[in-house]
Amino acid sequence: MKKQEKFNILVINPGSTSTKIGFFVNEQPQDVVNIHHEAEELSGFRSVLDQSDFRKKAIYDHLHKNYPEVHFHGVAARGGLIQPVPGGVYLVDKDMLEDLRNAAIQHASNLAAVIGQEIAKEYGVKAYIMDPVIVDEMDAVARYSGHPDIRRSPIFHALNQKEVARRYSLSMGKKYTSLNLIVCHIGGGISVGVHRRGKVVDVNNAITGEGPFTPERSGALPAMDMIKLIQSGAIDFPRALAMLQGKGGLVAYTGTSDVEEIQRRIRSGEKNLEEILDAFVYQIAKEIGAASAVLKGKVDGILITGGVAHDTRIVRKIKSYVSHIGQVAVYPGEHELSALASGVYRVLTGKEKVRNYAASIIKRP
Numbered sequence: 001m002k003k004q005e006k007f008n009i010l011v012i013n014p015g016s017t018s019t020k021i022g023f024f025v026n027e028q029p030q031d032v033v034n035i036h037h038e039a040e041e042l043s044g045f046r047s048v049l050d051q052s053d054f055r056k057k058a059i060y061d062h063l064h065k066n067y068p069e070v071h072f073h074g075v076a077a078r079g080g081l082i083q084p085v086p087g088g089v090y091l092v093d094k095d096m097l098e099d100l101r102n103a104a105i106q107h108a109s110n111l112a113a114v115i116g117q118e119i120a121k122e123y124g125v126k127a128y129i130m131d132p133v134i135v136d137e138m139d140a141v142a143r144y145s146g147h148p149d150i151r152r153s154p155i156f157h158a159l160n161q162k163e164v165a166r167r168y169s170l171s172m173g174k175k176y177t178s179l180n181l182i183v184c185h186i187g188g189g190i191s192v193g194v195h196r197r198g199k200v201v202d203v204n205n206a207i208t209g210e211g212p213f214t215p216e217r218s219g220a221l222p223a224m225d226m227i228k229l230i231q232s233g234a235i236d237f238p239r240a241l242a243m244l245q246g247k248g249g250l251v252a253y254t255g256t257s258d259v260e261e262i263q264r265r266i267r268s269g270e271k272n273l274e275e276i277l278d279a280f281v282y283q284i285a286k287e288i289g290a291a292s293a294v295l296k297g298k299v300d301g302i303l304i305t306g307g308v309a310h311d312t313r314i315v316r317k318i319k320s321y322v323s324h325i326g327q328v329a330v331y332p333g334e335h336e337l338s339a340l341a342s343g344v345y346r347v348l349t350g351k352e353k354v355r356n357y358a359a360s361i362i363k364r365p
Helices: 049-066 094-101 110-123 158-171 223-232 237-244 249-254 259-267 272-294 312-322 336-348
Strands: 008-014 018-025 028-036 074-078 089-091 127-130 144-147 180-186 190-196 199-203 301-306 328-332
Touching (some): 008 110, 008 336, 018 049, 049 110, 089 336, 158 301, 158 328, 158 336, 223 237, 301 312
Parallel strands (some): 008 074, 301 328
Antiparallel strands (some): 008 018
């Protein structure tokens, strides 16, 4: 029997108003498309999960039109807000689907495995997720917040962080599991992960109010001042949440989350905005410095990724703060589709063992 040499892999990555899909042969992209969904279409659904059939039809329409004869050997889906697990490739199964359908936080990523499983069944293959945002490999000491009623837990750009860490390791001729790396993802949210020999042993929670302020999130606000604002009646609970997510950070200071627009306004004479961008860089650099302390100064590389990493001026300023810590490498944008395809390809070729979701769930205190 001839050994399978080429694997066709379908990758699914839903966003809030679009569904990005990729057709890969082994690890090479053949087609990547971002299917846009009109806000009016999505507004008719009561919940994110109710969009499942609508988005699946959009995917099928593209596949049937462009690749009617292609048989897929596996489906790679972005991991949603399931229970905490270590990094790796996971088989989509009934336990995972049950947790996604009952997830406390509604997010478009929760759709990926649900849609992926249904499409995989049509092709008679399996669906997988990889390195979901709730990857938890934190050291025990990193979980302490300062009060026993609150435990630190990670939500971060695990998929992209681990992908660029693997790429950097390969470029250095080393294994990811042999290096100490700091990976800084700078997008709408910012996460700075401490990768110690293949595990993210500490990272700021990019959603709940930790780390640097971002283009649209406030990061770690002084807790007492926030309590006083709420207690005084100046803001209510929904507005407090908005300050943390969506209307904090650069949006609050400048009215926009677009770093390039802020740069243009500075060049046009709004010099007061320069200090705000300097503070943005300063907080990111300070978080990288804190991450280096976790590694006791033994840093094999600092990797900067995410959409804002396209801005060479921002990157140059960050380097001016942290280049003494270790070599800095830049991977602009996100590499999630490629990461998902590569993970499933490793499983299909036997280079990586697929994980069982229920058996891997981390029981937090």
